[in-house]
Amino acid sequence: MANSNSPNGWRRPSMYDVAKVAGVSHMTVSRVLNGHPNIREQTRERVLAAIAETNFTPSSIARALATRRANRIGVIVDSPVQYGPNSTLRALEVAAREVGYAISAYSIAEGDGRQLDAGVVDLLAEGVDGLCVIAPRASSLDLLAGQNVNLPTVVIKSEPHPDIHTVGVDQHEGAMLAVNHLIEIGHRRIIHLAGPQDWYDARVRVRGWRDALTDAALDLSDPFVGDWTSDFGYRFGLAFEPDTATAIFAANDQMALGVIHGLHERGLRVPDDVSVVGFDDLPDARHFLPPLTTVRQDFAALGRLALSSIISAIDGEDNEQREMIAPKLKIRASTAPLRP
Incomplete structure (x- = not known):
């Protein structure tokens, strides 16, 4: 795209250029890039086509300079050796990588609440833009409630929280x-x-x-x-x-x-x-x-939803207080009709 202020008449296409070609708002483009689930498929395809047409490439460095953000999300993981928390963290890392965000994770072993204090301090010191807490246990979230985090925060758990946005599998x-x-x-x-x-x-x-x-x-x-x-x-x-x-x-x-x-x-x-x-x-x-x-x-879907929710919170958007992903039953050979 031409720019009279550029020596060679070219400038890097922006999100606004993509929005103009697609006929949508720049916030819609942002939601598509961040994998937001509440985007109609027709709109998503139109935005992706506009991205290809304009040769738009999100630049994490340019975005960080322009927004004064680190494009980094802090994640506190309770009981990371268990399958659920571990799978959730890996899914979140994959989803973040796809949209140019980095993850800084801090693990908390069961039974050591002092680690949560240290984790919050370490992540704040890294200048993360928001905080995601994989909180499978009530005790870990109770400890978090006593922290003055002062950052956009999303909690991944299966029960709603009165004060914090939560996402999870139903x-x-x-x-x-x-x-x-x-x-x-x-x-x-x-x-x-x-x-x-x-x-x-x-x-x-x-x-x-x-x-x-x-x-x-x-x-x-x-x-x-x-x-x-x-x-x-x-x-x-x-x-x-x-x-x-x-x-x-x-x-x-x-x-x-x-x-x-x-x-x-x-x-x-x-x-x-x-x-x-x-x-x-x-x-x-x-x-x-x-x-x-x-x-x-579906941990992959959970990772995308959690990432979309925390980025929306960072952007100052209003979110639903609780968002759930539906599970699926996989019927195999360990169950059979009751014999008379």
């Missing part, structure tokens, strides 16, 4: 999908192997299990609270009494794997004697013996 719907599947194939005695109750996801999955049973007018019992590990599931499977239930809903795939192992050693077959459902859809879940019926969380 854990309640996921649990309902799992239990309703078992009910639809004839099971009436369905027990739940829950995760630690300091974890938001675990608590919401318990609620979804109970709601599904209540809606079907089935008997309720107390969940068996585990620790997310296959070892716990294995011990549970070894001690399982066949007369107590015909189906088990495990709060994650690792515990489901251990349950199947323990049941096998008891001489109980899955799904002939007991049906088992997990949650997460680990990459290996389809290779369990038998392949595991489970609830899939």
